[in-house]
Amino acid sequence: MALSADIADKLRTAIETRGEAVIAVSGGSTPKRLFEALSNEALDWSRVTVTLVDERWVPDTDERSNARLVESLLLQHKAADAEFMPLYVEAATPEAGIAEVRARVGSMTQPFDVVVLGMGPDGHTASFFPGGDRLGEALDLSNTALVLPMRAPGAGEPRITFTLRELLKAQTLYLHIQGDDKRVVLDQAEQPDSQLPIASVLRHARQLDIYWCP
Ligand SMILES: O=C1O[C@H](COP(=O)(O)O)[C@@H](O)[C@H](O)[C@H]1O
DSSP states (O other): OHHHHHHHHHHHHHHHHHSOEEEEEOOSSTTHHHHHHHTTOOSOGGGEEEEESEEESSOTTSTTOHHHHIIIIISSGGGGGSEEEOSOOSSSSHHHHHHHHHHHHHTSOSSOSEEEEOOOTTSOBTTBOTTOTTHHHHHOTTOOOSEEEEOOGGGSSOEEEEOHHHHHTOSEEEEEEESHHHHHHHHHHTSTTOOOHHHHHHHHOSOOEEEEEO
16 A cells, blocks of 8 residues: 555656656566555546566466556556556567567657566566576666567566666666565575575665565
8 A cells, every 4th residue: 555655646746747657567466456556546547658567478368467467457447547558469479579569668758757676586576587598688787678588497488578777767666575485585685696686676776665565
C-alpha cells in the first residue's frame, strides 16, 4: 500500500509537470498486490503509459506472460484508461522481434518517470539472469541499446529486457521484494564482491528506494 501511494504521487507529479507519465513495472509474482492497489489510485490514468522492464517471450494468452499480469491486475478499475506498451510482439524469437520492439519502446517518452524492479531468489532483476547469454551487454553502462534479448538456464523462456543503463535513467527507481529469503539475497548482493545481477543496480543507481514486506 505504501509503495502504491508513493508511485501514485510520482505519477501525479509527472502529469502536473509534463502532462504525462511513464512507468515501467516488473512481472513475476511479487507485484500482484501492488498492481491491485495501484489500479485503484486516483489520478489521470489516461495520461499514463505503462510498460514492462522485461518480458518472457510468450503471448499474453500464456500464464507466464508478464503482460498478462499487468493487463489483468494493473490495467483495471481507475487505471483502465492507461496506455500499455507490451514488450512481446508476434515473432518466433526475441531476436526476430527485436527491431519491432525497439521501434515501439523508442516511441515512449524517456527517461521513465518510475521504474519498479523486482528480484528473483537467484539475484536476477529485470531479465538480468546469472549466466545470461547477454548479461554482460545488458549490464554494460556504455551500451546504448534500449532492449536486448536474453537467454539463461534459470530463465525458462527466452526473454527481452530493458538494459541497465536505460532503467537507471528513471526519475524514481524502486526495488520491490517480499519475504525473508529475498532479504537474505539482498544482503548478499550488498557485499562488495557480489556477482549477483542485482548488485549492479545497487552499485550504480543514483537513487534506489527499496520496499520490502514479509
Ligand atoms: O521472471 C521474472 O522474475 C522477477 C522476479 O519475480 P518474482 O516472481 O520472484 O517476484 C521479476 O522481477 C521479473 O520481472 C520477471 O520477468
